[in-house]
């Protein structure tokens with residue numbers, strides 16, 4: 294299984310081929326674009342209720358963030374209940390609390406119904422404060438949880454070797470192996486008559502009265518409804534201005550002392566660190582995550598791993614680092630996911646995005662919401678997670694901040710690209726956005742001297758890409774499109790590659 298980054302995540306050991314060639318000439322009831330947890334869960338749910346579905350995936354199943362997640366299953370979220378009570382009211386916050394339990398139940402039901410062996414285990418979670426500021430935040434979180442009836446109780450001990458000031462235990466959480474789970478869902482989907490088409494990039498859509506034409510790299514495909522389960526929808530949409538891309542880092546270690554903390558753990562640093570254990574090939578591995586930052590906003594992404602490793606080594610008896618990987622997620626401006634009809638379209642196109650670090654849950658919940666919207670026209674979560682909602686108060690300052698950052702990236706990048714006179718000024722293994730004869734380029738020189746020269750302007754909205762040394766990719770800081778060193782798309786929303794220049798030809802002027 295391939296992933297949208299150069300590093301191997303812990304889940305990629307489970308190498309699977311998921312698809313069979315599909316008959317693309319049919320009129321499908323629903324075409325689901327994207328083969329991550331959102332797309333596969335949604336396709337299965339719809340197929341179960343008699344809809345004829347096809348999954349269209351640009352690369353392979355699990356290629357996106359689902360292949361680079363850490364797969365904690367928690368029903369308390371990055372956006373706290375306190376925040377939601379204050380911005381959306383108590384009733385909505387209670388519904389929000391219900392959504393987590395609903396999603397974990399869907400996962401459990403799928404596992405039982407289809408006998409999926411995916412290391413699913415119920416766990417307790419520990420949230421712990423390391424200093425006084427974090428203590429205040431924890432108090433706030435616990436108060437909000439009490440108001441929506443979500444159980445959290447103060448404890449004196451935690452199963453992590455980290456000195457803390459205050460901690461709470463949250464029962465009934467879980468974790469699993471996301472790719473084994475995805476594989477189980479795909480098998481069930483195919484058995485029920487569903488189709489999967491990998492290596493099929495959806496480039497555009499044309500919404501007609503009775504169906505939608507998808508323009509794809511495999512030709513036109515027709516469906517009565519389309520779901521963009523692409524983590525962020527392709528093309529240019531309102532959702533690109535209400536979601537900001539972020540990168541998070543994860544590492545898997547063995548420990549010297551066999552004192553593995555078997556529960557889930559989270560501190561309240563900003564950004565926070567998160568912990569869980571996964572057994573793989575008879576060996577236990579501690580997975581730690583953190584060091585999140587806005588995409589394209591770290592000078593050296595490799596350093597994020599060093600910082601995470603040093604942090605973990607401070608507290609845990611680390612023996613060997615086995616896996617290091619990073620991946621991308623989306624922050625919604627008002628803190629809640631967007632699941633429902635794609636803004637700006639008529640009736641037949643749906644999307645799901647803005648999951649923060651809770652996409653195992655919200656991707657799964659999307660399957661129920663999108664099923665209900667497509668099959669019955671309504672969902673109990675329809676209003677709360679409506680992608681077209683406008684909350685003038687909730688998240689307004691964040692919205693301005695994010696929008697301003699995007700604009701700043703756009704202008705600043707036009708100015709600070711380095712001017713070079715010759716490609717020999719770029720060292721081996723080095724990458725730069727350069728200004729050469731008044732044009733800007735993304736240049737990567739391999740260790741053997743091979744040059745990869747691309748136009749550095751992202752074809753999605755015209756921002757300049759930045760080098761991600763950790764995953765050997767060019768990342769767009771504006772909306773999160775990503776490209777490999779040859780300019781090929783790794784991550785949307787772009788549907789076009791970076792323009793490949795090499796072999797470089799001098800222009801006559």
Ligand SMILES: Cc1cc2nc3c(=O)[nH]c(=O)nc-3n(C[C@H](O)[C@H](O)[C@H](O)COP(=O)(O)OP(=O)(O)OC[C@H]3O[C@@H](n4cnc5c(N)ncnc54)[C@H](O)[C@@H]3O)c2cc1C
Pocket residue numbers: 326327328329330331332349350351352353354355356357358359360361362363364365366367493494495496522523524527540541542543582619620621622645648649650651652653654655656783784785788
């Ligand atoms: C490091 C990290 C750790 C995380 N840990 C957790 C966690 O512990 N718990 C949790 O709940 N959440 C976690 N998350 C979030 C969660 O992993 C994601 O929200 C979730 O995986 C998103 O799933 P998805 O199916 O929506 O998107 P993806 O998994 O990204 O799938 C989208 C798919 O769409 C395909 N695609 C894109 N564009 C097109 C196109 N135009 N045509 C065809 N196909 C296309 C892509 O190739 C991709 O395979 C984490 C995120 C990160 C970055």
